[in-house]
Amino acid sequence: MHPPKGLPVRPTTDFAKTALFNILNNRIDFEETRVLDLFAGTGSISLEFMSRGCPKIVAVDKDFGCIRFIKDTIEKLNITGMQAVKADVFGFIKTSNGGFNLIFCDPPYDLDKLPSIPDAIFSSHLLEKDGLLIVEHSARVDFSQHPHFKECRNYGKVNFSFFA
Numbered sequence: 001m002h003p004p005k006g007l008p009v010r011p012t013t014d015f016a017k018t019a020l021f022n023i024l025n026n027r028i029d030f031e032e033t034r035v036l037d038l039f040a041g042t043g044s045i046s047l048e049f050m051s052r053g054c055p056k057i058v059a060v061d062k063d064f065g066c067i068r069f070i071k072d073t074i075e076k077l078n079i080t081g082m083q084a085v086k087a088d089v090f091g092f093i094k095t096s097n098g099g100f101n102l103i104f105c106d107p108p109y110d111l112d113k114l115p116s117i118p119d120a121i122f123s124s125h126l127l128e129k130d131g132l133l134i135v136e137h138s139a140r141v142d143f144s145q146h147p148h149f150k151e152c153r154n155y156g157k158v159n160f161s162f163f164a
Contacts, residue, residue: 011041011042011044012044012045012106012136012158013155013156013157013158015155015156015158016136016155016156016158016160017044017045017048019153019155020134020153020155020160021048021052023153023160027132028101028102028132030049030052030053030054031053031054031055032055032101033049033054033055033101033102034054034055034056034057034099034100034101034102034128035049035054035056035057035058035100035101035102035103035104036057036058036060036100036102036103036104036126037049037057037058037059037060037103037104037106038060038089038092038093038103038104038105038106038107038117039060039061039089039105039106039107039108040059040060040061040066040070040084040106041061041063041066041106042066042069042070043059043066043069043070043073043084045104045106046059046070046082047073047082049102049104050079050081050082054081055081056081056082056099057081057082057083058082058083058084058085058100059082059083059084059085060084060085060087060089060092061084061085061086061087061089062086062087062088062089063086064086067084067085067086070084071084089105089107090113090120093120093121093124093126094120094124096124096126097125097126098124098125098126098127098128099126099128100126100127100128100131101127101128101130101131101132102131102132102133102134103121103126103127103131103132103133103134104134104136105117105121105133105134105135105136106135106136107135107136107137109137109138109140109141114135114137114141115141115143117135118133118135118143118146118148118149118161118163119146121133121163122148122163130164131164132162132163132164133148133162133163133164134160134161134162134163135160135161135163136158136159136160137159137161138157138159139154139157139159141159141161143161143163146163148163148164149161149162149163150162150163150164
């Protein structure tokens, strides 16, 4: 499935996505992992988690076109255990209940609120106690002083910061 042109997305590069899932292969049991994908865009990260056997995936994005594409993909591929939610991510964080072992967050790199995302997640009840938060960002953002920060991996212009 190819996303329609004109969606307001910056997809994670294949190089970075491969590297991320190589890391996760050694850290998590996909078949036991409930995933929240924030700023889901086309849903490619959600679909990658689904293809690895995650039982529950919720993809959140505020763009109608992105959500429509994800829902169409879910329907066409007859995917169970995955849902797409049209919502502002920060509103979703404030009002939703937890139950996620892993939260992947790929906001626009120029988002003013990007540095506040880990605090918003950890002050909510979305992430399980031993859960993992991964935030994709540019090199301009440094989360290393955050109390939950564990490490940052760099893949070209893509950075993944890991929090637990």
